[in-house]
Amino acid sequence: MDSKELLILVATMTGTALMAAEDIAEYCNDNDINTTITEMDNANINILIDNTHPVLICSSTYGQGDVPDPAQEFYNDLKDSSPNLSHIKYAVFGLGDMTYRDTFAYGGKKFSDLLDSLNATKIGKPFYHDASDGSLPEEVAVEWFINNIKDKI
Numbered sequence: 001m002d003s004k005e006l007l008i009l010v011a012t013m014t015g016t017a018l019m020a021a022e023d024i025a026e027y028c029n030d031n032d033i034n035t036t037i038t039e040m041d042n043a044n045i046n047i048l049i050d051n052t053h054p055v056l057i058c059s060s061t062y063g064q065g066d067v068p069d070p071a072q073e074f075y076n077d078l079k080d081s082s083p084n085l086s087h088i089k090y091a092v093f094g095l096g097d098m099t100y101r102d103t104f105a106y107g108g109k110k111f112s113d114l115l116d117s118l119n120a121t122k123i124g125k126p127f128y129h130d131a132s133d134g135s136l137p138e139e140v141a142v143e144w145f146i147n148n149i150k151d152k153i
């Protein structure tokens with residue numbers, strides 16, 4: 001059987017989304033799914049365009065419902081160049097805080113909307129973690145991944 005591969009793209013300001021990504025990657029690596037984690041601030045959009053594996057986007061939210069600053073360039077480049085991503089399967093784990101109720105988790109939602117508009121295929125239902133609910137994002141992320149995403153990769 002071919003080994004499974006997952007590319008995790010992270011958009012974070014203070015590292016919470018990266019922690020969630022790392023815990024998912026740890027689970028994956030223990031369960032025969034090879035993962036690569038890349039933070040968007042280090043990435044060119046070709047990492048997505050040239051990629052043939054499923055993608056997990058882990059993105060928090062900043063400003064007034066924006067993707068985090070370090071990921072702005074990646075997001076805007078993707079939006080402006082508007083490549084066809086019909087070969088990409090993707091999932092979204094978004095992070096936000098219901099205190100910002102009008103823009104709750106808009107960072108992840110913006111990526112989800114953008115990838116949909118570029119013809120990528122969503123796998124599983126996105127999960128949007130609420131920092132005000134007292135749960136640990138990395139724990140919720142792994143549980144969500146096991147129950148909703150793992151078998152679709």
Ligand SMILES: Cc1cc2nc3c(=O)[nH]c(=O)nc-3n(C[C@H](O)[C@H](O)[C@H](O)COP(=O)(O)O)c2cc1C
Pocket residue numbers: 011012013014015016017018059060061062063064065066068095096097098100103104105106131
């Ligand atoms: C200045 C600031 C602005 C924020 N704006 C939003 C927002 O508009 N909507 C939202 O859902 N969460 C917002 N958040 C909450 C963060 O997205 C949330 O705390 C997240 O877990 C941080 O993840 P990170 O460490 O990966 O960046 C904001 C947090 C800060 C500090």
